[in-house]
Amino acid sequence: MRWFIFAVFCHCLIIVNSTIYFEERGIHLAKSSTTPMMEQYYEIKKQYPDAFLFYRVGDFYELFEDDAVKGAQILELTLTHRSNKTENPIPMAGVPHMAVDNYVNTLVEKGYKVALCEQLEDPKKAKGMVKRGIIQLVTPGTMMNEGPNDAKDSNYLTSVVTTKSGFGLAYSDLSTGEVYATHLKDFAAVSNELLSLRTREVVYNGPLSEKDRDFMHKANITVSEPVKLEGEHAEISYVEQSLTSNAEKEATRQLISYLLSTQKRSLAHLQIAKSYEVNQYLQMSHTVQNNLELIASAKTGKKMGSLFWVLDKTHTAMGGRLLKQWLARPLLSVEEIEKRQEMTQALFDGYFTRENVIDALKGVYDLERLTGRIAFGNVNARELLQLSRSLDAVPVILEALKQDNSPALNNFADQIDPLKGVAELISTTIVKDPPILTTEGGLIREGVDAQLDRYRDAMNNGKKWLAQMEVDERQKTGIDNLKVGYNKVFGYYIQVSNGNKSKVPLDRYTRKQTLTNAERYITPELKEHENLIMEAQTRSTDLEYDLFVKLREEVKKYIPALQKLGNQLAALDVYCGFATVAEQNDYVKPNFHTDNQDISVIAGRHPVVEKVMTAGSYIPNDVEMDNGTNIFLITGPNMSGKSTYMRQMALIAIMAQVGSFVPAEQADLPIFDQIFTRIGAADDLISGQSTFMVEMSEANDALQYATKRSLVLFDEIGRGTATYDGMALAGAIVKYLHDKVGAKALFATHYHELTDLEDSLDHLKNIHVGATEENGKLIFLHKILPGPADQSYGIHVAQLAGLPKAVLREATKLLKRLEAQGSELAPASQQLDLFNEPAPKVEEPEVDETSEAEKDILDEISNLYLADKTPLEVMQLVADWQKDLKDEK
Numbered sequence: 001m002r003w004f005i006f007a008v009f010c011h012c013l014i015i016v017n018s019t020i021y022f023e024e025r026g027i028h029l030a031k032s033s034t035t036p037m038m039e040q041y042y043e044i045k046k047q048y049p050d051a052f053l054f055y056r057v058g059d060f061y062e063l064f065e066d067d068a069v070k071g072a073q074i075l076e077l078t079l080t081h082r083s084n085k086t087e088n089p090i091p092m093a094g095v096p097h098m099a100v101d102n103y104v105n106t107l108v109e110k111g112y113k114v115a116l117c118e119q120l121e122d123p124k125k126a127k128g129m130v131k132r133g134i135i136q137l138v139t140p141g142t143m144m145n146e147g148p149n150d151a152k153d154s155n156y157l158t159s160v161v162t163t164k165s166g167f168g169l170a171y172s173d174l175s176t177g178e179v180y181a182t183h184l185k186d187f188a189a190v191s192n193e194l195l196s197l198r199t200r201e202v203v204y205n206g207p208l209s210e211k212d213r214d215f216m217h218k219a220n221i222t223v224s225e226p227v228k229l230e231g232e233h234a235e236i237s238y239v240e241q242s243l244t245s246n247a248e249k250e251a252t253r254q255l256i257s258y259l260l261s262t263q264k265r266s267l268a269h270l271q272i273a274k275s276y277e278v279n280q281y282l283q284m285s286h287t288v289q290n291n292l293e294l295i296a297s298a299k300t301g302k303k304m305g306s307l308f309w310v311l312d313k314t315h316t317a318m319g320g321r322l323l324k325q326w327l328a329r330p331l332l333s334v335e336e337i338e339k340r341q342e343m344t345q346a347l348f349d350g351y352f353t354r355e356n357v358i359d360a361l362k363g364v365y366d367l368e369r370l371t372g373r374i375a376f377g378n379v380n381a382r383e384l385l386q387l388s389r390s391l392d393a394v395p396v397i398l399e400a401l402k403q404d405n406s407p408a409l410n411n412f413a414d415q416i417d418p419l420k421g422v423a424e425l426i427s428t429t430i431v432k433d434p435p436i437l438t439t440e441g442g443l444i445r446e447g448v449d450a451q452l453d454r455y456r457d458a459m460n461n462g463k464k465w466l467a468q469m470e471v472d473e474r475q476k477t478g479i480d481n482l483k484v485g486y487n488k489v490f491g492y493y494i495q496v497s498n499g500n501k502s503k504v505p506l507d508r509y510t511r512k513q514t515l516t517n518a519e520r521y522i523t524p525e526l527k528e529h530e531n532l533i534m535e536a537q538t539r540s541t542d543l544e545y546d547l548f549v550k551l552r553e554e555v556k557k558y559i560p561a562l563q564k565l566g567n568q569l570a571a572l573d574v575y576c577g578f579a580t581v582a583e584q585n586d587y588v589k590p591n592f593h594t595d596n597q598d599i600s601v602i603a604g605r606h607p608v609v610e611k612v613m614t615a616g617s618y619i620p621n622d623v624e625m626d627n628g629t630n631i632f633l634i635t636g637p638n639m640s641g642k643s644t645y646m647r648q649m650a651l652i653a654i655m656a657q658v659g660s661f662v663p664a665e666q667a668d669l670p671i672f673d674q675i676f677t678r679i680g681a682a683d684d685l686i687s688g689q690s691t692f693m694v695e696m697s698e699a700n701d702a703l704q705y706a707t708k709r710s711l712v713l714f715d716e717i718g719r720g721t722a723t724y725d726g727m728a729l730a731g732a733i734v735k736y737l738h739d740k741v742g743a744k745a746l747f748a749t750h751y752h753e754l755t756d757l758e759d760s761l762d763h764l765k766n767i768h769v770g771a772t773e774e775n776g777k778l779i780f781l782h783k784i785l786p787g788p789a790d791q792s793y794g795i796h797v798a799q800l801a802g803l804p805k806a807v808l809r810e811a812t813k814l815l816k817r818l819e820a821q822g823s824e825l826a827p828a829s830q831q832l833d834l835f836n837e838p839a840p841k842v843e844e845p846e847v848d849e850t851s852e853a854e855k856d857i858l859d860e861i862s863n864l865y866l867a868d869k870t871p872l873e874v875m876q877l878v879a880d881w882q883k884d885l886k887d888e889k
C-alpha cells in the first residue's frame with residue numbers, strides 16, 4: 001500500500017512537470033512538437049491501431065492521445081497532458097506498473113485489446129532513447145490473469161475458417177493449453193458453437209455480413225483478423241499432429257498463429273488438438289442449454305438455481321471446469337457412460353475412500369493453469385511450491401484408491417503418474433515461504449548451489465562484522481546508544497543521537513545525514529564492508545534468479561505429464577462430486593438400453609426444484625413411455641407442475657448421459673441423440689427475433705432435425721399468437737411430431753381441445769397434473785395422472801396471484817358465457833376436430849348483460865370523489881343505490 005501511495009505521488013510529480021521527468025531519464029524533449037520518445041510511441045502505436053497501447057516509462061505505463069482520453073474515462077484515471085509547453089498538448093494518463101494487471105483486466109473484460117509495451121533495456125545503461133517493444137497483446141480470448149471470472153470458468157479463443165465444404169473451427173483456453181477442433185456445415189452451427197463455448201473472441205478469415213457482425217456484437221464476442229506468421233513453428237506442428245481434416249487443420253493453424261503472434265513467446269503448454277464432431281455428443285443448442293439452466297439460472301445468469309449448482313461438489317477449479325464441459329457435452333456411447341458410472345458407483349460405495357480422496361484433493365491447486373504459467377514464464381516461486389504441494393497430495397490419493405477393493409478405482413490409480421521427482425525437485429530447491437517477487441532473492445534453499453552459499457556466507461560475515469563494529473564503536477566512543485543501521489538511499493551508517501554528538505570522533509567519522517534527533521555518519525571501513533555485502537547480495541540475487549529460471553525450465557519438461565495428471569485429478573474430483581451428490585440427495589444409477597427408445601423413470605424428481613424446496617415436499621412423478629407411446633400431451637392448471645415435469649425428464653436424461661446418478665427411485669433410459677426445447681418465454685435477445693418468432697424457430701428446429709432418438713419438450717406452443725392460430729399450429733405440430741418425427745415428446749398445453757387427439761393418434765397419450773378444489777380454493781397435487789385435465793383453473797390461479805376481485809368476477813361470468821356459447825356454436829366433437837377443418841368462425845359473443853340502473857350506478861361509483869364525502873354521505877349514497885337496484889327488479 002505504501003508503495004502504491006508513493007507511486008501515485010511520483011506520478012503526480014510527473015503530471016506537474018513532465019518535462020523534468022523525461023529529461024531526468026535522459027529523454028530530452030525536442031523543441032519541435034514531436035520528441036524522439038513520441039516518435040517511438042507513434043511508430044509502435046501504428047502497428048496496434050485497435051489496441052490500447054500501454055507504454056512503459058519508468059515505474060508507469062502511459063497512455064497517450066485517444067487511448068488516454070478513452071482509457072482515463074473507462075479506468076477512472078486522471079487525464080493530463082504530456083507537456084504544457086507545446087501548442088497542442090498530448091493527452092496522457094498513466095497507471096503504476098505494479099498494478100497494471102487490474103487495469104488490463106478491466107479493459108479486456110470490456111472487449112478491448114491491450115498492447116503492453118516494455119522498456120527492453122535498462123534506462124540507466126541506454127544510450128539515447130530506451131529501446132521499447134511490445135511484449136504481449138492481451139485480448140479477450142487470450143486473457144490469462146484471473147479477472148472477475150470464476151476460476152471454474154474457461155476462457156476460450158475460437159478460430160473459424162471458411163472452406164469449400166463449410167467451416168473449420170478450433171478453440172483453446174490459453175491458460176490451460178487445451179485445444180479442440182471440429183468442422184461444421186453452416187454458419188448457424190458455427191454461431192451455436194461460439195455461444196455454447198461462451199467464447200470471448202473469434203479469429204475469422206471470412207467476410208462477415210452486417211447480420212453476423214450484429215450477432216457477434218450482441219453476443220459480446222470480439223472479432224479479430226487472422227495473422228500470417230513467417231517460418232515454421234514447432235507449436236503448430238505439435239498441436240495439429242493428430243488432425244486429419246483440412247478444415248480443422250487450417251482453423252488450428254490460424255488459432256495457434258494468432259496465439260503466438262499476440263503472446264510473443266513460445267507456448268510449450270499448448271496440447272495436441274483433440275478433434276471432435278458435434279454429433280459425437282448429445283446435441284443441445286445454446287438456447288436449449290440456457291432454457292434447461294444447465295450452467296446458469298436463466299433469470300439471474302448465476303450458478304445458483306442451475307443443474308451445475310446442484311452437481312458441483314468439486315474441490316478444485318479444474319474439476320469445476322471439467323464438470324461444465326461434461327454438462328455441455330453429454331456422451332452417446334453406453335460404454336463410455338458406464339465407465340463413468342463405475343467410478344461414481346465405486347466412490348459412492350466406498351465412503352472412506354471418497355472422504356480420503358476429497359481431503360487430499362482440497363490441497364490440490366489448479367495444476368492446469370499452473371502449468372500454463374510455467375510455460376508462459378510468469379510463474380513465481382510460491383506457485384511452484386503450490387505445484388509441489390499439489391503433487392504431494394497425489395500419493396495420498398493413490399493410496400486411498402489402491403486400498404479400495406473396487407477394480408475401477410484400482411485401475412484409475414494405475415494410470416496415474418504421481419511425478420514424485422518434480423515435487424521433490426521443487427521442494428528441495430525453493431524455501432518454505434518464498435516471496436512473490438522472483439528478482440529480489442530469498443527463494444533458493446541453502447545447499448542447492450555452492451556459489452550461492454558462499455555469497456550468503458559473505459553477506460552473513462559482513463553482517464556479523466557490522467554487529468561487532470557497533471559494539472566496538474560504542475566502547476571506543478563511549479556512546480551507549482550508537483547504532484549501525486541501513487537504508488536504501490545512504491546504505492550503512494552510524495547513528496548518534498543529538499545528545500551525544502559532542503562525543504563523535506570527527507577525525508574518523510564523516511557526517512552524511514541530519515535527522516531531527518540524530519546525526520548519521522559513515523567511516524571508510526563501514527563503506528568498504530558495505531561494498532562487500534552489497535556485491536555479495538547483488539550477485540546472490542542474480543544467481544538465485546538464474547537458479548529459479550533453471551528450475552522453471554526443468555519443470556517445463558514435465559508439462560504434458562502435469563497436464564495429464566491435472567486432467568485425471570479433475571475427473572476424479574467430478575466423480576467424487578457425483579458420488580457425494582448422489583448420496584446426499586438420494587439418487588440412483590440409471591440403466592441404459594439401446595434396442596428401443598422406451599423410457600421408464602420411477603418416482604423421478606427435478607434436481608434443482610427439489611433442492612430449493614423444504615426436504616421431502618417435492619412430489620415425485622413417473623415417466624413411463626413404452627408400448628409405442630412417443631408423445632405425452634400434458635394438461636393441467638397453471639402452476640401445477642407441467643414445466644417442472646418436462647424439464648425434470650430432460651435433466652434426468654442429461655445427468656444420466658454425463659455419468660451422474662439421477663433423482664429417481666429407478667431409471668431405465670434410452671440414449672438420446674439430441675434434445676430440443678420450446679420452453680417458457682425466454683426471449684432470445686441475441687438473435688433479435690420477436691418472442692413468437694423465437695417460439696416458431698425453436699419448434700422448427702425440432703421438427704426439422706429431431707430423430708426417433710431425440711427428446712422434445714414443447715411447453716405451451718402457440719400461446720404467442722391469437723387463440724385459434726395458436727391452437728391450430730399446436731395441433732399441427734403435435735401431428736407432425738407424431739406422424740413424421742417419432743421422437744419422444746412431452747407436450748404441455750392449455751388448449752384442452754387438443755386432448756381429443758388421443759383418439760386419432762396411436763402414439764399419443766394424455767396425462768395431466770392433478771388439482772382439486774376445496775371450498776372454492778385450488779389445491780395443487782403436483783401429481784401426474786393419466787388422462788386429460790377436466791378444467792384449467794386459470795381463474796383460480798389468477799385469484800392466487802391476487803388480481804382484483806372485480807376482474808375475477810368478470811372473468812368468471814365471461815368464462816361461463818363463452819363455455820355456453822362454445823357448446824352451442826360447436827359441439828365438443830366438432831371443436832376437437834379443429835385440426836382437420838378450418839377454424840369455425842365465431843360470432844363476437846354478447847357479453848354485456850348489465851342493466852341500465854347498474855350501468856348508472858357503476859358510472860356514479862367510478863366518478864365519485866371520495867375525499868369530498870363524509871362517511872355519512874357515502875352511507876346515504878349506498879342506501880340510494882340499493883333502493884334503485886331493488887326498484888328495477
Ligand SMILES: Nc1ncnc2c1ncn2[C@@H]1O[C@H](COP(=O)(O)OP(=O)(O)OP(=O)(O)O)[C@@H](O)[C@H]1O
Nearest residue numbers: 617618619620637638639640641642643644645782
Ligand atoms: N412435483 C412437484 N412437487 C412439488 N412442487 C412442485 C412440483 N412440480 C412443480 N412444483 C411447484 O410448482 C411450481 C410451478 O410449477 P410449473 O412452473 O412447472 O407449473 P406449470 O404447470 O408449468 O405452470 P404454467 O402452466 O403456469 O407454466 C414450481 O415452481 C414448484 O414450486
